[in-house]
Amino acid sequence: DAKTTQPPSMDCAEGRAANLPCNHSTISGNEYVYWYRQIHSQGPQYIIHGLKNNETNEMASLIITEDRKSSTLILPHATLRDTAVYYCIVRGYNTDKLIFGTGTRLQVFP
């Protein structure tokens, strides 16, 4: 599985867009990018995933660069409840397990 690199922490003002970057420069052609988040002392929650096209759902948008070496998770209007650790994970087509790193701790402030 490709390794991912995320900043350890970020801040965002409530109501503003939160843009969380992820580098995955060794990603291969059949590997998907997944995003999860974990609110303190809870189980992680799935947010979104994508292969090469940009994706959007009710929670967030995922922007993947054309060369697929990096991606950005966008929370368009961050709220205090979005304060959490966000994990970017790359998973291969022939791999049956997700490997979590240490993620980015997003702090949304009033």
Place this chain on the structure above:
Amino acid sequence: DGGITQSPKYLFRKEGQNVTLSCEQNLNHDAMYWYRQDPGQGLRLIYYSQIVNDFQKGDIAEGYSVSREKKESFPLTVTSAQKNPTAFYLCASSIAGQGAPGANVLTFGAGSRLTVL
């Protein structure tokens, strides 16, 4: 509502005792997973199972054991051989394992926090 139920939420154990953490899902998912999380750290994979009566070791399986006798259940036993068992344990499930990337979205339980006294 469908979901994953982990029990107990909090558990205290004396050194040298085995303890079993329960994980039950009613999502009709094929694959189930156990992760361990230490304070300030990411999740580490202990064991996973794609089908009933079959399971594989993850990255930190030593000192743990599992069984998968039913599709809905994947209990984890923390044995006395686990030298540092105090941690937050998370169970997860997904529709399918290998070969179905679009369906491999994990649903997690609320976790079980084990403390060794």
